[in-house]
Amino acid sequence: MPCPSCGVGDPTDPSAYVAVQSISLQTSRDVVMARQAVARALKSRGASAIRTTRFATAVSEIARNAIVHGGGGEITIGFDLASAYLMVECRDKGRGIADIPQAMVDGFTTAGGLGRGLGGAKRLADRFEIITEAGKGTRVRMGVKV
Amino acid sequence: MSGIAAIHLVENALLVSIQDDVSDVEIIDLQDALSRRIAEENVRGVVLDISALEIVDTFVGRVIAQLAGISRLLDAETYVVGMRPAVAVTLVELGLYLPETRTALSLTHALSQLRRG
Numbered sequence: 295m296p297c298p299s300c301g302v303g304d305p306t307d308p309s310a311y312v313a314v315q316s317i318s319l320q321t322s323r324d325v326v327m328a329r330q331a332v333a334r335a336l337k338s339r340g341a342s343a344i345r346t347t348r349f350a351t352a353v354s355e356i357a358r359n360a361i362v363h364g365g366g367g368e369i370t371i372g373f374d375l376a377s378a379y380l381m382v383e384c385r386d387k388g389r390g391i392a393d394i395p396q397a398m399v400d401g402f403t404t405a406g407g408l409g410r411g412l413g414g415a416k417r418l419a420d421r422f423e424i425i426t427e428a429g430k431g432t433r434v435r436m437g438v439k440v
Numbered sequence: 441m442s443g444i445a446a447i448h449l450v451e452n453a454l455l456v457s458i459q460d461d462v463s464d465v466e467i468i469d470l471q472d473a474l475s476r477r478i479a480e481e482n483v484r485g486v487v488l489d490i491s492a493l494e495i496v497d498t499f500v501g502r503v504i505a506q507l508a509g510i511s512r513l514l515d516a517e518t519y520v521v522g523m524r525p526a527v528a529v530t531l532v533e534l535g536l537y538l539p540e541t542r543t544a545l546s547l548t549h550a551l552s553q554l555r556r557g
Contacts, residue, residue: 308489323463325463329497344525344529347524347529348533352497358464407500407502408501410535410536412531417534
């Protein structure tokens, strides 16, 4: 079901999205696979170099987060023909994010990184949504208009 | 480490072309290898060719910034060459300005700067 307030759809829903690819996220090599798959999907649909790079970078950030903070996960890429949005959903089964507003602030980090990944990913995507629950993991959905 | 990044000694600089499919693990290995080579070969500079990179995210950006810091402590300058416009736009949006690195439009330009320096 699309989220009525924010318009972020569910790319794992086959009735609304054309499945592009799903990738298991376990190692840093999988992050490369995910960002390359997204870049290919955008370029093949005629997206510009700048839009491709911006969104593939956002995907790289959230895919790495799923591995570093979430202990691994999976990313699903789907395309909505009606709205021409490429959407991704990245899921992990980690401990969740305790305070999302704090996690979005540039400079906040729990793992010794730069603390710019999550806020940066939101700025680089046209649509962005995080759903997280303590102990149950985190799901990030992001989209870009092609 | 795979063949992702061969390090070449050109004049008084170490030249590295980073490949588009570089992973986090591989770029950390590259940072270690480059740090060793800077000290061993007593070079004036490091030139990182990132023209193959379609994305530079916060992890790779941080490694590049750290490498530049390490180089400076070892008395070498780091030049980043071949940055794509889309990558520059994205880095600024991420708030990464790579202040420790010097940028050059081409390898030739970087080497001529190093010769003069």
